[in-house]
Amino acid sequence: MGERQPFKMRQARDATGLVVSARQIGQKPEPFTRPLRCPYCEHEVTAQPEQPRVSTKGKAFTRGAHFALAKEKEKGRTAEHLAGCALRTDHxxxxxxxxxxxxxxxxxxxxxxxxPCLR
Structure with a gap:
């Protein structure tokens, strides 16, 4: 399907089963218990805080807080949601x-x- 752009997850599930919002990332103390998981499958995710960035055209912007899939431990494998996950959109x-x-x-x-009726 060509170059895949990962989307930013806005929710995760913590170790106690609580659904956590990306808006809670960076709060002290953290209002969730690690490890964090995808809200729809058991793949581990990481909390990515809001960060200032610069675009390829030199324009400053803020990358919003979000959850991202944790890297696979096996070399050569990209992280992807587990089979049957609603967020595994390519499948x-x-x-x-x-x-x-x-x-x-x-x-x-x-x-x-x-x-024809949907065109």
């Missing part, structure tokens, strides 16, 4: 296209429905 899009009986087409950066 969901492939499944839709595969099961569509030709009524959906998956391109490098899109999913197009071929139903």
């Amino acid at each position: 969901t899009l492939h499944a839709i296209a595969r099961r569509s009986q030709g009524l959906a087409e998956l391109g490098p950066r899109y999913l197009q429905t071929l139903w």
Whole structure:
């Protein structure tokens, strides 16, 4: 599907099962118990605090606080949500296209429905 841009998760689940918002990252003391997990699967996530950044065009901006998948411990593997996770969107899009009986087409950066009534 081409170059994948990771999306920023706005929620996580802490060790006690509590759903945590990205707005809580950076609070002292932390209002959650580590380790943190994806709210939909058991993949570990990390809390990424708000950070000032500079774009490739030199413009300053603030990257908002968010949760990100923890790196895989096995070398050579990229982090991805576990099978069946609602946030594993690339697998969901492939499944839709595969099961569509030709009524959906998956391109490098899109999913197009071929139903005349939806065009």
